[in-house]
Amino acid sequence: MGLALTDLHSSSNDAFKFPKLNGTNYAEWKTQMKAALQAKYIWLLVEGIDAAPSDPGVRPTVTDPKDVVTLATWKVDHKEYMEWIKNDQAAQGLMKGAAEPSQWPHVVSATTATAMWNAWKKVHQDDLQVINVHYYFEELFTLKFVDGMSMPDHVARIFDLRNRLMHRTGS
Numbered sequence: 013m014g015l016a017l018t019d020l021h022s023s024s025n026d027a028f029k030f031p032k033l034n035g036t037n038y039a040e041w042k043t044q045m046k047a048a049l050q051a052k053y054i055w056l057l058v059e060g061i062d063a064a065p066s067d068p069g070v071r072p073t074v075t076d077p078k079d080v081v082t083l084a085t086w087k088v089d090h091k092e093y094m095e096w097i098k099n100d101q102a103a104q105g106l107m108k109g110a111a112e113p114s115q116w117p118h119v120v121s122a123t124t125a126t127a128m129w130n131a132w133k134k135v136h137q138d139d140l141q142v143i144n145v146h147y148y149f150e151e152l153f154t155l156k157f158v159d160g161m162s163m164p165d166h167v168a169r170i171f172d173l174r175n176r177l178m179h180r181t182g183s
Contacts, residue, residue, distance in 0.1 A: 033111040038136035045110055054103045057096070058125045064100070065093045100125050107132075148177045 030044035031037055049055040056062040068090045072082045087094050103125035108116065111132075118135045122128035152173045157166050 030110070033115050033132065033136075035112075035114060035136070038132070041110070042133070042137075045107060048106065048110070049103060052102065052106065054099050054106075054125070057099050058103050058107075058129050060126045062096070062099075064096050064124070068093055104128055148173055152177070 030041065030048075033041040033045075046055060049058055068086075072079055072086050074080055074083055104122075107125065107128055108119070111119075115132065119128045119131045122131050152170070155170065155173070
């Protein structure tokens with residue numbers, strides 16, 4: 013059973029109802045989306061732990077009724093690969109269905125669920141961290157003592173900025 017969309021602003025997956033990814037809610041969305049993918053037993057694929065089996069290469073085409081048998085035989089012979097492809101496509105569909113159309117351009121070149129997840133992570137988490145670090149440094153270097161503020165409060169502001177910088181840079 014796939015992800016049924018109930019309206020333009022939320023996604024539904026059995027008991028999972030959460031806002032669609034819209035550019036401002038990535039932190040909440042990624043937690044909810046991970047839970048939904050785990051419930052469908054496809055999170056390991058998205059995370060990259062369940063890696064794709066090697067591509068078997070040329071697939072038979074169906075242009076003649078006899079080709080249907082050839083295609084069926086090929087699918088049986090490459091069952092593990094077909095199962096992985098099916099699960100990857102399901103994960104991509106679930107994630108894209110749980111995102112606003114404004115977010116789709118970020119993943120247009122993603123060919124796997126892992127690539128799709130990583131593309132949104134780069135846009136909404138990694139790039140934002142770089143921007144935040146820049147602003148934190150700017151704030152730190154331009155911070156001035158305010159008349160009437162106690163010295164301990166001023167030092168506390170500096171330490172707060174230091175802590176935010178350390179958190180963002182992983183130091």
